[in-house]
Each structure stands twice: as C-alpha cells, then as structure tokens.
Amino acid sequence: MAGTGTSARMRLQADVVAFLKERGIALIAEPTPRAVGIYNQKCTTGSKVGACFHLTC
Incomplete structure (x- = not known):
C-alpha cells in the first residue's frame, strides 16, 4: 500500500x-486519503498489509 499524497503527485520509482x-x-498506490481507507479496511479483515504514506502534498 502506498499513499501518493493528497494530490496524488508522488510517483513510485x-x-x-x-x-x-x-x-x-x-x-x-492511491492518493493518500484513499490509501488510508483501503489500508484500514484490509487491517480489519486480517490481511497481511504494509504501508507508506506520502504526506507533504
């Protein structure tokens, strides 16, 4: 899971x-607000998940 910033400006290499x-x-990889929601949803279902969130945009 990767949050690409509020404006989705961060690009993964x-x-x-x-x-x-x-x-x-x-x-x-989704804009950060959406990525946080997906991450939280996956956590509640017991999925193995990791995340990084880009917060500066």
Whole structure:
C-alpha cells in the first residue's frame, strides 16, 4: 500500500514497483486519503498489509 499524497503527485520509482512484483507482493498506490481507507479496511479483515504514506502534498 502506498499513499501518493493528497494530490496524488508522488510517483513510485519503477525499480521499486519491479522489486515488489518480482517478489509477488501486490502494490496498491492511491492518493493518500484513499490509501488510508483501503489500508484500514484490509487491517480489519486480517490481511497481511504494509504501508507508506506520502504526506507533504
């Protein structure tokens, strides 16, 4: 889970996306408010989830 900022201006580097994909890790990148909601929802269902949230935009 990656929050891309309130205005969705943060872009994930291609090598980060490739690194996660090679390891079978699903990546969800959304504007931060939406990413927080998805993260919280996944946590309540017991899913294994990690997150980083970009907060400066």
